[in-house]
Amino acid sequence: MDNLLRVRDLKTSFFTYAGEVRAVDGVNFDVAGGEAVAIVGESGCGKSVTAMSLLRLIPEPGKVLAGSVELAGRDLVKLKEREMRHVRGNDISMVFQDPMTSLNPVLTIGTQLMEAIRQHQKVEKDKARARAIETLEMVKIPSADKRLAQYPHQLSGGMRQRVMIAMALSCHPKLVICDEPTTSLDVTIQAQIIELLKDLKKATGMSIILITHNLGVVAGLATRVIVMYAGKIVEYGPVNEIYGIPQHPYTWGLLRSVPRLDAAEKRRLVPIYGQPPDLLKPPVGCRFNPRCDHAMKICREQEPPFVPVNGNGQHHVACWLQHPAAPAVAGFKKGVPA
Amino acid sequence: MSGGNGHNGQALVRVEHLKKWFPVAAAGLSFGASHEWVQAVDDISFEIAKGETLGLVGESGCGKTTVGRTVARLYEPTSGKVVFDGQSIYDLPAEEMRRVRRKIQMIFQDPYASLNPRMTVGDIVGEPLDIHGLAKGDARKERIYQLLETVGLSREHASRFPHEFSGGQRQRIGLARSLAADPSFIICDEPISALDVSIQAQVVNKLQDLQEKMGLTYLFIAHDLAMVKHISNRVAVMYLGKIVEIADGFELYAHPSHPYTTALLSAIPIPDPTVEEERRRIILEGDVPSPINPPSGCHFRTRCRLAKPACSEKEPELTDRGAGHKVACWVA
Known part of the structure; x- marks a missing residue:
């Protein structure tokens, strides 16, 4: 698979009165065509700031400081705003967390869908209408033509999220960024939406960037996983390896701090102590070191480099425990499948 | 049993x-109509x-x-x-x-909305003590410190306000408050x-x-x-x-x-x-x-x-x- 998206050394900061908040600090990743990558x-x-940076939708006082975002070989960071507007919706679109606040409450579903279509493609009104009905059917909304005349408050949360997905898909984008698409929904509705996204990915061949804190949702949808902590990627790799042989203590922590529904016995949860750092003054060295059970002297002094593990070139981690001189950690083997 | x-x-x-x-x-309801x-x-x-x-x-x-x-x-x-x-x-x-x-006490979902932003953590945790007349003066203070320590906070936190705390810490404050009346x-x-x-x-x-x-x-x-x-x-x-x-x-x-x-x-x-x-x-x-x-x-x-x-x-x-x-x- 060729890479559709190539992000290199992306840096986004917010310049607040208190100082510079480095929200995204040197992020690198790729997304292949037809692939679902989870952050x-x-x-x-x-x-979320990473996702917004890809679309160049960072609000004041934020700014993309450096790096490149190449979509099919074209660097989006260098585009003019006018060109960028053409990219949004047509090439990359976005589904937001809260469908109630992202839809306009005083406009009908039809008006909003047709606005999105006519904003990005030169089509007549009745053609746009037909296209709107078609996309609503694609996201499995029953009696789609009647829904066009309805307002967002007349739809349930799950239906609203389907409308948001329909809107995102209405111009056949190559990449859809889903920012916590199921967080505000109930579990049975969440299951409907995840199934829908899977089906749509298969049917349209689009790529998905899934942003979530729900490790269960990731396991069911994504093929690759990026783990972020305090503005940096700490680990990325194929979904099976991230869950099966995680290499970063933060990833271990995330996986051990949630109970599993299929657990056969009660096991005390292992929390990650403390809280995420203040990005105005992030810790020196590895940013996770104040909360890490395995922190060594070097972790407090120098930032760990990204190193490949497992020898397949797919799985990378930024942790000093990978260093040949680092002591062994019980129950964990350096870069070797367990 | x-x-x-x-x-x-x-x-x-x-x-x-x-x-x-x-x-x-109900839609079109007037006085006296059934709910x-x-x-x-x-x-x-x-x-x-x-x-x-x-x-x-x-x-x-x-x-x-x-x-x-x-x-x-x-x-x-x-x-x-x-x-x-x-x-x-x-x-x-x-x-x-x-x-x-x-x-019978409650802990609520939203740790931001369930703590009064104008009260110190000590007063929030101490309020049940006042309402039920459980402790006064130094005893009250001691009890508040003890409650904060029970939930994993420290006594220094008593004089601070809710906005100075993270979500998890606020939920602990809510927990301390619910424990105050025993x-x-x-x-x-x-x-x-x-x-x-x-x-x-x-x-x-x-x-x-x-x-x-x-x-x-x-x-x-x-x-x-x-x-x-x-x-x-x-x-x-x-x-x-x-x-x-x-x-x-x-x-x-x-x-x-x-x-x-x-x-x-x-x-x-x-x-x-x-x-x-x-x-x-x-x-x-x-x-x-x-x-x-x-x-x-x-x-x-x-x-x-x-x-x-x-x-x-x-x-x-x-x-x-x-x-x-x-x-x-x-x-x-």
Whole structure:
């Protein structure tokens, strides 16, 4: 698979009165055509800011400082705003967390869908209408033509999220960024939306960037996982390896701190102590070191380099425990499948 | 109490045929016209043994929060009975109720909205002490420090304000406040849903430690079934104002009987790609119907793949299917 998206050394900061907040600090990743990549991490780790940076939708006082975002070989960071507007919707579109606040409450579903279509493609009104009905059917909304005349408040949360997905897909983008698409939904509705995204990915061949803190949702949808902490990627790799043989202590922590529904016995949860750092003054060295059980002297002094593990060139981690001189950690083998 | 109800020891809380209906103005309503009712909680019964945790799960709008608030008598019930420690609490006059309420405390979902931003943490935690006249002066101060330390904060935090704390710390402040009046029963209403995953585990472990140390009884209300199973001895599943199934947590997961429970369990993603790949999901069609005019008979029948004509005629009762595993379903 060729890479559709290639992100290199992306840096985004917010210039607040208190100082510079480095929300995204040197992020690199690729997304292949037809692939679903998940970005996981806790609130404030920079996962949403990363997504907004790709679309260049960073609000004041934020700014993309450096790096490149190549979509099919074209660097989006260098585009003029007018050209960028053509990219949004047509090439990359976005589904937001809260469908109630992202839809306009005083306009009908039809008006909003047709606006999106006519904004990006030169089509007549009735053609746009037909296209709107078609996309609503694609996201499995029953009696789609009647829904066009309805307002957002007349739809349930799950239906609203389907409308948001329909809107995102209405111009056949190559990449859809889903920012916590199921967080505000109930689990049975979440299951409907995840199934829908899977089906749509298969049917349209689009790529997905899934941003979430829900490790269960990731396991069911993504093929690759990026773990972010305090503005940096700490680990990335194929989904099976991230869950099966995670290499970063933060990834271990995330996986051990949630109970599993299929657990056969009660096991005490292992929390990650403390809280994420203040990005105004992030810790020196590895940013996770104040909360890490295995922190060594070097972790407090120098930032760990990204190193490949497992020898397949797919799985990378930024942790000093990978260093040949680092002591062994019980129950964990350096870069070797367990 | 032995065997039959699936828990040991005396029931501390007994809820019998509890109903809480809220009036809503019907369209075009004028004075004197009849109201419509949101049947938020519709005839539910359960018991919680001393030292036990009962988990209450269900999707938004199923009535689980209303159950918690009505059991604490923050809402007056429409009908039904709650017996707490041998006393029927709805019959108590206000003065006596206040004395009982010392023993029944709540922790709320939103750690931002449930703490007064203009009060210091010390005053927030100390308020129950003042209301119930439990401690004054230095003793009050000492008790506040002790409570803060119990929940893993330090005495220096007493003079600070809520905005200086993170979500997880605020939830600990709420916990300290609920412990101040020395309760025996705590209703935890989605206490961790607003927190990040790494912080959730901290709060849940704290709740478990306190239960062990102080013999607390919990009603743990949440929508995260994995977490509810983890913390609870028994789990009750609610759908549209009714309890549809109640059983030991492991039993419920291993042998779910009600079609709604089965669907709910299968909808929950498991953080393991190999497991996820092989799982067969039961996807429920449509949305939860309105609790204003719930479907006749079994409330779940409109979304149930096993529904038969009989399901629309009569409401199924919660019946014991052995070892305290109760199910309300005509088919299962």
